Amino acid sequence: MIEKQASCEDDGEPLLLPVAEARQRLLTSLQPVCEAVELPLSEALYRVLAADIVSPVDVPPQAxxxxxxxxxxxxxxxxxxxxxxxxxxxxxxxxxxxxxxxxxxxxxxxxxxxxxxxxxxxxxxxxxxxxxxxxxxxxxxxxxxxxxxxxxxxQAGEDVACGQMVLPRGRQLHAADIGVLASLGIARVNVVRPLKVAFFSTGDELCALDEHVPGTPLAPGKLFDSNRYTMAALLRGLHVEVMDLGIVRDNESDTRDALLRASADADVVISSGGVSAGDADFVTRVFHEVGQVSFWKLAMRPGRPLAFGKVGQAAFFGLPGNPVAVMVTFLEFVQPALKHLAGMHDLDTPLLPARCLSTLRKSPGRVEYQRGIMRLDEQGELVVESTGKQGAGRLSSMSAANCLIVIASEMDGVQLGDRVQVQPFHGLLPG
The missing domain is CATH 2.170.190.11 (Molybdopterin biosynthesis moea protein, domain 3.)
Structure with missing residues (x-):
């Protein structure tokens, strides 16, 4: 009989780190950025306050x-x-x-x-x-x-009283906040400097869009690099400075060079692909050699092979190569980590209860994030149904979905009519 090694197809694996413990370990190990810059209010949208805002005036100033x-x-x-x-x-x-x-x-x-x-x-x-x-x-x-x-x-001061703390440190400024600050006569604010995030994809099979001649077929075995474009869009939605390092080919030398070069300039480095245990998974090999590994395999699906730790002073996330797994692990781990590093306190999207209109297959032992479409039914109740097949390579299912159905580790599937928890993309996806 063949002695089989643990893999992402296994229902349970004792060495997998629970999702909640991984999140705690992640946030504990990262220290928020302290450097601040002063900006005109007109340029402060989506920036994070570096200090509390205390009102210098009453609003309104007179009755x-x-x-x-x-x-x-x-x-x-x-x-x-x-x-x-x-x-x-x-x-x-x-x-x-x-x-x-x-x-x-x-x-x-x-x-x-x-x-x-x-x-x-x-x-x-x-x-x-x-x-x-x-x-x-x-x-x-x-x-x-x-x-x-x-x-x-x-009455004078009815909206805001002089000396009142209006916006706390760590608040990401949105349009209403900008208006409040303007109403107080505050023209400049101290905000946390933007994070610098470097990212790259790995794989000899990948073809960059700018290297492809439109109308010509891809060579056999080649794939368009979707992960790098997905990561770039997610990062820009978080309003960080992005450093796109392109595609890193499957060899140890290029992978080591990319990791070391990125970590020298960035606060955070993100890769996609190459973090499993295969012969061509050079990210895993190099990360264990040059970095400090905090965790590598998680009890979640999709996203079991998720590496996190430090390379030099930079935080490093080695995301899986499957497109859906890239998005799920980014949303569940990278996004809250970047918010934490920026000094923000509101890191999580609330889980909403919904009645499931689909039967969902799942085995106990891992948290599963399945793609769903939620809506209000005729009675005003929140309901959700699956987008269909849940393969980690089906990126179109993420485009069709408006939420993730979060199925707890101990659950053994979901039956029609069962209560589940959903994470809406509104508020989860940055923007």
Whole structure:
């Protein structure tokens, strides 16, 4: 009988590292980048804050009207019935009324106008009877007892108070954050410098798109290099500086040169292919020779052969060669690692419960990430179904999917109607 070695086809393998332990080991071993740069706010989108942002002002700076109407003091509101008030002026947004308003008086006010001295209430124009046209200047209005004291007024500091911590260190700035900072008068921010990430594909069978003559067939045994384009797109979505080292051929010398050259310049080095135990898997061989290996084989599918450790001062990820395994291992390990290195705290995409509309095959012993299409059914319940065959080389299934179905290690398959957990690509895929 042939003595068989452990492989990715085995349901269980005692030496495989559990996914949760690998994630913990990964994040513990990486120290976030400390260097910061100062940027104009207009260039800070998607950058990570290097320090807390504390508001230097109140927003809004003064109490102002939330509606078009009339500003008055609450003592002018009748206890019952109606009351006539004298209109003594107008407060425009940017042009405040400078006088003082007493009981029995009102000021015509527009949205954003500063509340006049003595006023604490705005009654909207639709709830007022005008004795004269509002544009005719001073006149009389009638209000009734249904006016609510203090309504339709934005208080000073209601949105943001002076001295309040607005955005924490480690926050990746999005469009709303940029707007908040602009509203505080903050024109420049300190952000973590962008990570430098080098990447390459390995394999004598690979053909780069820029080396291929359109319309001509590939030589027998050749494949277009999709992994490098996938990795480049994923990295650009994370807003890092990318260093594309191209295709590294299957020999020890070229692999060693690529690893050492990349690790000398980059914070992180990523390869695809060559991390199994075959004779042509030179990445594994060279990494064990020149690097510090933290783990190599994980209890997951796809993605069992995933190498992680250090080469010099750079973190190194040796991803599998299968296209789907490249994407899954990138999303589950490389992406949170890059966020952690950039100082971000929000690393994970939440798992959502869904009812499965497909029967999924799986054996216990590994976490499986299957491609799925999730949607809300007619009752508003989140449901998910498989994209079909789940081979690690079926990259088109990732394009068809909008989520990963995450099946826990201890589960023995999924039956129709079972509850599963899904990771939506919205929020998981960078962008």
């Amino acid at each position: 102002n009207s939330a509606m078009d109407g009339y500003a008055l003091q609450r003592t002018s509101i009748p206890a019952s019935g109606e009351r006539s008030l004298q209109v003594v002026g107008t407060a425009w947004a940017g042009q405040p009324f400078t006088g003082q308003v007493g009981e029995g008086q009102a000021v015509r006010i527009f949205t954003g106008g500063i509340m006049p001295v003595g006023c604490d209430t705005v009654v909207i124009q639709e709830h007022v009877r005008c004795r004269t046209a509002p544009t005719d200047g001073p006149g009389l209005i009638d209000i009734d007892s249904e006016v609510i004291a203090g309504k339709n007024v934005r």
